[in-house]
Amino acid sequence: MDTVHSLSDQSVAVNVLRLDKIHSVVSGNKWFKLQKYLKNALESGQKGILTFGGPYSNHIIATAFAASAAGLQSIGIIRGEEARQISGTLKDARSFGMNLVFVSREKYKDPVMHAEITAEYGHEWTIVPEGGQGAQGILGASEILSLVPGADSYSHICCAAGTGTTLAGLASVAMPSQHLVGISSLKGDDTLTGDISAWLGNLNRRFTIFFDYHFGGYAKYSSDLIHFMNGFYADNKIPTDFVYTAKLMYGVQQLLKTGYFQPGSKVLVIHSGGLQGNRSLKAGDLIFSNE
Numbered sequence: 001m002d003t004v005h006s007l008s009d010q011s012v013a014v015n016v017l018r019l020d021k022i023h024s025v026v027s028g029n030k031w032f033k034l035q036k037y038l039k040n041a042l043e044s045g046q047k048g049i050l051t052f053g054g055p056y057s058n059h060i061i062a063t064a065f066a067a068s069a070a071g072l073q074s075i076g077i078i079r080g081e082e083a084r085q086i087s088g089t090l091k092d093a094r095s096f097g098m099n100l101v102f103v104s105r106e107k108y109k110d111p112v113m114h115a116e117i118t119a120e121y122g123h124e125w126t127i128v129p130e131g132g133q134g135a136q137g138i139l140g141a142s143e144i145l146s147l148v149p150g151a152d153s154y155s156h157i158c159c160a161a162g163t164g165t166t167l168a169g170l171a172s173v174a175m176p177s178q179h180l181v182g183i184s185s186l187k188g189d190d191t192l193t194g195d196i197s198a199w200l201g202n203l204n205r206r207f208t209i210f211f212d213y214h215f216g217g218y219a220k221y222s223s224d225l226i227h228f229m230n231g232f233y234a235d236n237k238i239p240t241d242f243v244y245t246a247k248l249m250y251g252v253q254q255l256l257k258t259g260y261f262q263p264g265s266k267v268l269v270i271h272s273g274g275l276q277g278n279r280s281l282k283a284g285d286l287i288f289s290n291e
């Protein structure tokens, strides 16, 4: 698979692992995070996967597709009341056979609803937390590096960080000498670093999360970010999504500019997919298409 793309300049070699190329709709890292959950549902003879997400969720569409491809059913508990015009993401999820259940924003975050769902469905369905996070998600994400020839030769591995599940998975199989770099797509207080340390336990892995490149917070963007995405595409022919991978590429570029990576470093950047999320942008904002 032609998935490793070189961005190298001067003294630092930069390669991009194009998980966006795995499938036009299914987001790369979500596909990996789901594999162990799918296996569990199949091996225990369950009906399928039940999971949670918003109307543009990469995880929802990946689950709908992956479950269907595995011969399993899927249920998506969707945040917010059903709109008259549902999003393209949800339409596609439905076309892959997902049964969509809309719940109000209040109910969606209510632990009582989650307990009720577990009690009602937990026996016949594998319940996957939002975004495919959790121990099974980490295990699934740990397989991403098996796609990279000579993965051990990189000094740094960079990825976007939402829940940090992907970063934890990558870190769990990285060499002790390798440095993981996460670019947070969320504004904010740094609970991620603690979460990831806890997941990694006594596996000593070097990782650093940067919180400076979120452009206002989760799924927030500015005209500067859109401008960056178009410029990055013009220069490298790599499309990015505004929620995760554009912020990742922007962050990595800033780190390159400011000399964060020592000369001689070899940097692997994981493009985690998610392009379908650009459907929530205004038509014409981007010079590349999502499909």
Ligand SMILES: *Cc1c(COP(=O)(O)O)cnc(C)c1O
Pocket: 027, 029, 030, 058, 059, 131, 133, 160, 161, 162, 163, 164, 165, 166, 167, 241, 244, 245, 272, 273, 274, 275
């Ligand atoms: C969900 C997602 C992420 C964040 O992954 P985590 O494992 O939650 O940190 C990154 N990139 C894309 C494209 C995603 O869809």
